[in-house]
Amino acid sequence: MALITLLDAQLAFGHVPLLDHTDFSLLESERIGLIGRNGAGKSSLLKILGGLEKPDDGALQYQQHLRVSYVAQEPALDMEADVFTAASAGLSEVIAVRDLYLSGADGLDLDALQSQIEAFDAWNWEQRVEETLHRLHLDRNARVGNLSAVPASGSPWHRPWSRRPTCSCSTSPPTTWTSTPSSGSNSC
Structure with a gap:
């Protein structure tokens, strides 16, 4: 059973379609790398999968009790903090x-x-x-x-x-999604 399933997703910025009837699924213990040119929609897809953005159309489904973590490409972090x-x-x-x-x-x-x-x-x-x-x-x-x-x-x-995520993603190179067994005992 898939941890995350994206069905028939569409996303466009202006007249430029980034996701055009896109399907995606992540199974337990899978590691996935997204490869594409700049502006192809890799980060947008990961933000949708991470629940930070919504597609213009399509369905996003999570397995029950799934914990997703997302690390932004250019996050703000207090450099003075411990x-x-x-x-x-x-x-x-x-x-x-x-x-x-x-x-x-x-x-x-x-x-x-x-x-x-x-x-x-x-x-x-x-x-x-x-x-x-x-x-x-x-x-x-x-x-x-x-x-x-x-x-x-x-x-x-x-x-x-x-947070012991079941799934995590990062938009920093390389752009990846990883999943761990549902026990959450392994780190990716």
């Missing part, structure tokens, strides 16, 4: 749900919040970030701007792995 803070930025929704639960505010549906926390594995978000940084051999306290591998644009290549 690595742990920068990596944690990709988990803001997860952190917010857990913090809301822990706030104990009146009127909260704690059962619903607990379900979200379990779905996100939010009780362990700090550990997930630490594990990610350890696998990448990064010092959590290092300043992002001092890392030798960080380009001037500050590409947040570490963020998707903290």
Whole structure:
């Protein structure tokens, strides 16, 4: 069964069609590279697959409980931040749900919040970030701007792995989509 399926997608900018009745599917454990000239629609396709943009027409379907991460080609990253803070930025929704639960505010549906926390594995978000940084051999306290591998644009290549995505994509060369087994135990 496909993790992501795109059917009969159409996308155009002005009179230039980028996707013309395009079909796409990503199966579990597949690694896919998109090759094409500049302006051919590779990044637009990945943004649609990542849920950041919608096609003009067509259908996008995700397997239930799929987690998708997207790393922008030219993201903004605080070069003064420490690595742990920068990596944690990709988990803001997860952190917010857990913090809301822990706030104990009146009127909260704690059962619903607990379900979200379990779905996100939010009780362990700090550990997930630490594990990610350890696998990448990064010092959590290092300043992002001092890392030798960080380009001037500050590409947040570490963020998707903290979320334990089922699928991830990057528009930085090479443009790729990868999927991992549904257990989420392997990194791509």
